[in-house]
Amino acid sequence: MVKKLIPIILIAGTAFLVMKYVKAPESKKRFIKHLVVQIPYLPGRYYA
Amino acid sequence: MSDYDAIIIGAGLGGLACGAILARSGVKTLILEQSGNTGGCCSSIQHDGFTFDIGPSVVEFKWVWDILFEKLGRKTADYIDFIEIDPIYSFITSDGKRFSYPADLTKTRKTIETLSPDDVKGWDKFVRIGSGMSEIFFKSSMFTPMMTLRDMMIFGIKNPLLSLKLKYVFINFESALKGFFKSEAVRASMGMHAYYLGLPPALCPGYAVFLCYTDHEGVHYPKGGMGSIPKGIEKAYREEDGEIRFGERVIKIITDKNRAAGIRTASGKEITSRVVISNINAKTCYLDLIGRDYLPRWAVKAMESYEYSFANPNLMLGLKDQIGLDAHHTVCHSTIEDMNSAWFDYCLKGKIPSRGFLLLSCPTIEDHSLAPENHHCLNIVTVAPYRLSGGKDWDSIREEYIESRIDIVEKEFHLNLRENIVAAKLNTPKDFERMLLQPEGAIFGIQFDNASSMIFRPRIRSGAIKNLYLVGSSTHLGGGTPTTTASGILAADMILREVF
Numbered sequence: 001m002v003k004k005l006i007p008i009i010l011i012a013g014t015a016f017l018v019m020k021y022v023k024a025p026e027s028k029k030r031f032i033k034h035l036v037v038q039i040p041y042l043p044g045r046y047y048a
Numbered sequence: 049m050s051d052y053d054a055i056i057i058g059a060g061l062g063g064l065a066c067g068a069i070l071a072r073s074g075v076k077t078l079i080l081e082q083s084g085n086t087g088g089c090c091s092s093i094q095h096d097g098f099t100f101d102i103g104p105s106v107v108e109f110k111w112v113w114d115i116l117f118e119k120l121g122r123k124t125a126d127y128i129d130f131i132e133i134d135p136i137y138s139f140i141t142s143d144g145k146r147f148s149y150p151a152d153l154t155k156t157r158k159t160i161e162t163l164s165p166d167d168v169k170g171w172d173k174f175v176r177i178g179s180g181m182s183e184i185f186f187k188s189s190m191f192t193p194m195m196t197l198r199d200m201m202i203f204g205i206k207n208p209l210l211s212l213k214l215k216y217v218f219i220n221f222e223s224a225l226k227g228f229f230k231s232e233a234v235r236a237s238m239g240m241h242a243y244y245l246g247l248p249p250a251l252c253p254g255y256a257v258f259l260c261y262t263d264h265e266g267v268h269y270p271k272g273g274m275g276s277i278p279k280g281i282e283k284a285y286r287e288e289d290g291e292i293r294f295g296e297r298v299i300k301i302i303t304d305k306n307r308a309a310g311i312r313t314a315s316g317k318e319i320t321s322r323v324v325i326s327n328i329n330a331k332t333c334y335l336d337l338i339g340r341d342y343l344p345r346w347a348v349k350a351m352e353s354y355e356y357s358f359a360n361p362n363l364m365l366g367l368k369d370q371i372g373l374d375a376h377h378t379v380c381h382s383t384i385e386d387m388n389s390a391w392f393d394y395c396l397k398g399k400i401p402s403r404g405f406l407l408l409s410c411p412t413i414e415d416h417s418l419a420p421e422n423h424h425c426l427n428i429v430t431v432a433p434y435r436l437s438g439g440k441d442w443d444s445i446r447e448e449y450i451e452s453r454i455d456i457v458e459k460e461f462h463l464n465l466r467e468n469i470v471a472a473k474l475n476t477p478k479d480f481e482r483m484l485l486q487p488e489g490a491i492f493g494i495q496f497d498n499a500s501s502m503i504f505r506p507r508i509r510s511g512a513i514k515n516l517y518l519v520g521s522s523t524h525l526g527g528g529t530p531t532t533t534a535s536g537i538l539a540a541d542m543i544l545r546e547v548f
C-alpha cells in the first residue's frame with residue numbers, strides 16, 4: 001500500500017513545485033533556475 | 049628533505065595571512081608572487097602623484113585583522129592604521145536628492161523615517177534580526193572550515209538560532225528585502241549590497257541583506273590606501289623570517305602519487321615543499337597548475353563547472369577639487385530593477401550597463417595623504433562583462449568607457465566632474481587579468497551563490513590532492529578582504545594541526 005503511494009506522492013509533489021515555479025515572479029524564477037541548473041555539479045563540487 | 053615546509057602561490061591577503069601564521073609557528077615558508085608587489089586585488093598604485101586603490105575601497109569586519117595580529121602576538125594598530133568611516137554611504141538620486149546612512153543605527157532610523165515613515169517598523173525588525181545574523185552567519189561561520197556536511201551539522205548544532213533564519217539562505221536578496229521594507233526607495237538604497245557577493249539582487253542569496261546591517265558595526269579604511277593592509281601583514285611575515293620572492297610565476301604544482309610535493313616556476317626553478325598553498329583562482333590551480341591529467345575525472349568536471357565571478361572596471365581619477373561628495377562612498381541611486389537589468393540585459397549579453405551599480409569612492413575625504421595638497425582621489429566602480437559583444441574588446445573601448453562613465457556622473461547625477469580631472473587611469477577586466485593572472489578579471493574568483501559556496505566551494509584542504517590547501521576568494525568564505533584574510537587564518541590553523 002505504502003509502496004503504491006510513493007509514486008503518487010512524488011508526482012503530486014513535483015506537480016505542486018512546478019505550479020509554484022510557474023506562478024512565481026520573474027525574480028524568484030531566475031533565482032531558482034540559476035541554482036537548479038547547477039544541481040548535477042553539486043556532488044563533484046562537494047568533494048573538491 | 050624538502051626545500052621548504054610550505055610554499056604559498058600568490059601574495060594576496062589569503063596567502064599573506066596564512067604565511068604569517070605559519071612563519072610565526074616556525075614553519076619554513078616561501079611565498080612566490082608573480083607581480084612586483086604584495087596585496088593582489090587589495091593593492092594601491094601611484095599614478096601622477098595620486099595613490100589609487102585598484103580594488104576594494106573599504107573593509108567590513110575589521111576584527112578579522114585583530115584576530116590575525118593577535119595570533120601573530122602583535123597589535124593591529126602597530127601595523128595598520130584603520131580609520132572609521134561615517135557616514136557609511138551617501139546616496140544621490142537622478143533628481144538630485146541626497147541622503148546618507150550614518151554608522152549610528154538611531155540616526156539611520158531617522159533617515160529611513162524621512163524616506164518612508166512606513167518602513168521604520170521594518171527597520172527595527174531588520175536591526176533585531178541583523179544583529180543575530182551578524183553573530184551567527186558572519187562571525188561564527190568566518191572561522192568554521194565548512195568542508196563537509198558534518199562541519200555544517202556541527203555548525204548548526206552550535207548555532208541553533210540559525211535554523212529559525214534558514215529561510216534567508218533559500219530566498220533571494222530581493223525577496224529578503226521585501227520582507228522588511230515597503231518602499232522601493234529604501235529597498236533600492238540597500239540593493240547594491242547584493243553586488244558585494246558579486247551577484248544581482250535576483251540571484252544573490254537572501255542572507256546577504258544583513259551586510260546592510262553589519263556595515264553599522266563599523267566600516268573602515270586603512271590610512272595610506274588599501275595596500276596598507278597587505279603591507280602590514282607582509283611586515284609581520286618578514287619579521288617572523290618568512291620569505292617572499294617577487295616576479296616568480298608558478299606554472300606547475302608538482303604532484304607525487306596524488307600528493308603536492310612542490311612547484312615549478314616560469315623561470316624553470318623547481319622547489320620542493322611539504323605543503324603547497326594556493327592563493328590563486330581555484331580553477332587555474334587545479335586545471336592548469338596541477339593539470340587535468342593528474343586529477344581524478346570528477347575533480348576536473350567539478351572545477352570546469354564553476355563560473356567565474358563578475359568583473360569590476362575601476363576608473364581612478366585624480367581631481368583638483370572635491371566635487372561635493374558627502375561621504376567616502378557615494379552610491380548613484382538605482383532601482384532594484386535596474387540592478388537586475390544591468391546583469392541580465394547587459395552583462396550577460398556582453399554589453400556595458402549604463403545604470404544599476406555605480407559606486408563613487410573618495411578616500412581622500414578621510415585620508416589626505418593620498419593626493420597632492422587640496423586634491424582628491426575618486427574611484428568609479430561599475431559592474432561590466434569581461435567579454436564584450438559586437439566584436440569589441442576592452443583595449444579598444446578604453447576612452448569610450450572613460451567618457452561614458454564621466455557623462456553618467458555629470459548628466460544623471462549632476463556632479464561637476466570633467467573639469468576637475470587632472471589624472472585618470474582605468475583598470476579594465478582585461479587589465480586585472482593581465483596584472484594579477486585572475487581569469488576574466490573575476491574579482492571574487494568564482495561565483496558565490498548557494499551552489500558554489502560553503503560545502504560546494506573548493507575546499508580549503510583539497511579534496512583531490514593531498515597536502516594542497518587553498519586560500520583566498522575562490523575557496524570557503526569567498527571574495528572580500530576580511531573573508532580572504534580569514535581563509536588564510538583557517539588554512540594555517542588546519543595545516544599546523546594536520547601537517548606540522
Ligand SMILES: Cc1cc2nc3c(=O)[nH]c(=O)nc-3n(C[C@H](O)[C@H](O)[C@H](O)COP(=O)(O)OP(=O)(O)OC[C@H]3O[C@@H](n4cnc5c(N)ncnc54)[C@H](O)[C@@H]3O)c2cc1C
Nearest residue numbers: 058060061062082088089103104105298520521527528529
Ligand atoms: C575592483 C574591486 C573592488 C573590490 N571591492 C571590495 C570591497 O570594497 N571590500 C572588500 O572587502 N573586498 C573587495 N574586493 C574583493 C577583495 O579585494 C578580494 O576578494 C581579495 O583582496 C582577494 O584576496 P585573495 O587572497 O583571494 O588574493 P588575490 O588578491 O586574488 O591575489 C592573488 C595573488 O596571486 C598572484 N598570482 C596569481 N597567479 C600566480 C601565479 N601563477 N604565480 C604566482 N603568483 C600568482 C597575483 O599576482 C596576486 O597577487 C574588491 C575587488 C576588486 C577587484
